[in-house]
Amino acid sequence: MCGIVAAVSSRNIVPILVQGLQRLEYRGYDSCGVAVYADGLKRARSTSRVSELQEQVSAEHIQGGTGIAHTRWATHGAPAVHNAHPHFSHGTGAGSAARPGKVALVHNGIIENHDDLRAMLQAKGYVFESQTDTEVIVHLMDSLYDGDLFEALKATVAQLHGAYAIAAFCKDEPHRVVGARAGSPLILGVGVLADNVETFLASDAMALAGVTDQIVYLEEGDMVDLQLGKYWIFDRHQQRAEREVKTVHAHSGAAELGPYRHYMQKEIFEQPRAIADTLEGVNGIVPELFGDEAWRTFKDIDSVLILACGTSYYSGCAAKYWLESIAGIPTQVEVASEYRYRTSVPNPRTLVVTITQSGETADTLAALRHAQSLGMTKTLTICNVATSAMVRECKLAYITRAGVEIGVASTKAFTTQLVGLFLLTLALAQSKGRLPEDEETAHLKALRHLPAALQAVLALEPQVISWSEDFAKKENALFLGRGMHYPIALEGALKLKEISYIHAEAYPAGELKHGPLALVTSAMPVVTVAPHDALLEKLKSNMQEVRARGGVLYVVADADSRIDSSDGVHVIRMPEHYGALSPLLHVVPLQLLAYHTACARGTDVDKPRNLAKSVTVE
Known part of the structure; x- marks a missing residue:
């Protein structure tokens, strides 16, 4: 988000701040800004892209060795310059901000308690220029400042809910x-x-790619004091704390589009490689794939609880069919x-599984902590970021x-x-004695073949483009699926609405x-996920119900499904039936359909309106 x-630093850090914002653009934002110390407080803010902010910074010759920058996704107050960060405090006194404030934030x-704090600060004479909850924090810090900014920070966070x-x-x-963190990374x-140490804060290591690879992940409740050439960390009890400095290679090259029109298209086509990388080192099925203590945990559980949001929730819904x-x-x-x-009814023998791309999803972290508070301490996460809060807070993990x-709009994160x-x-099946050796061998063979199978599905793109020309109008x-392909229909519908704005x-x-x-008429396209499985004949009956009402079908079918194209029935044939792993293949044409429909409608594919990549607020 x-x-x-x-x-x-001892150098002008404005280029680093702006470049860092550019590397965070993928998260989604509706305004941005930068502020520095330059014989006082100086800032530039914009409701356009970071590139426009860069033009402002250059035109106004904003430079400084101490500074902060931000991309904002609106929660309180509409996207507008006066609501954009950084915010400055406005001191007390008669009239409108009688003295300039001291603090930039x-x-x-x-x-959550910003209304009460706002009323208290207004009573003290503070003037508010925005509708944001953030401006409450900066005025509160100003009111508590008595010559030591870190002491003001400690007093401020003690009042924040x-x-x-x-x-x-x-x-x-x-x-x-x-700086300080609680609930946000x-x-x-x-x-x-040269010979000088410079220190940085960021919400994501990607922001510092190419600047430093020495990263400290602050823990929940930590506060930090950065000064020229040195820093101090204090834990939630305000005691000095030592945190490990890790070498983190956040490759900025991942943000290069190459031959693709959009990042989403690039990421769809990266799925064979992403899956191959995710399977690297898997030579057999052993609980230790999930951590050293996994074998003991798996033996002791009798149920699974999956917690997730959005696309990750749909991957969990598909997994329910496999697990059972x-x-x-x-x-x-x-x-x-x-x-x-x-x-809910807690069961201490439940394996609590969280699924999250970023590992920082606020709702999922809160749900995990709630489950733990109920005594469900056997926790595991499926996550794409090894250094994230979710991985640190779960006992077991698969990265x-x-x-x-x-x-x-997530694509390769979903399939991985x-x-x-x-x-x-x-x-889990193996730990329960329910995975015969021949079945394990067959499943491993199918997993290893997935990258090649996905390449064959991606070759269907021209046929999907033809469908998108109809959908753009x-x-x-409506999306239909049965069994473990119903969650794939859910994911297909989500992708279409996210980026094309089609309901x-x-x-x-x-x-x-x-x-x-x-709802079915000739104006309502009906996408049907139709693998050749045990429910195929039932699904064909459902498709006939659509045709009898004049509905137009767009069918993603296996090669041997015996569903033919005809008037009102458009069929794309998958290269092969893939058994239990079929959902991974059938979702790809739906990703491509959403992408090309959005392109045809001219929407902002990678940054759809009102959405953010990493949802770090509730």
């Missing part, structure tokens, strides 16, 4: 930046310039943002190797999650006659 970059997260990652500096202490970077049919383990899949707000995913979940299914679409819904095909059939 929002992005933070901050620095203290950027913030990710949501402050909610989630935050904060970076701030003060014009009275020009070579100092302070924040990292510290340590670089060397192959491993024989009862599985429940919960939307993470709902799970902790209802009364997918999708690489950096920049397009907001499915690979990780299938491996988990096999490992529509405003509604799309997905249903289990057997539910058509229980309501959705009322």
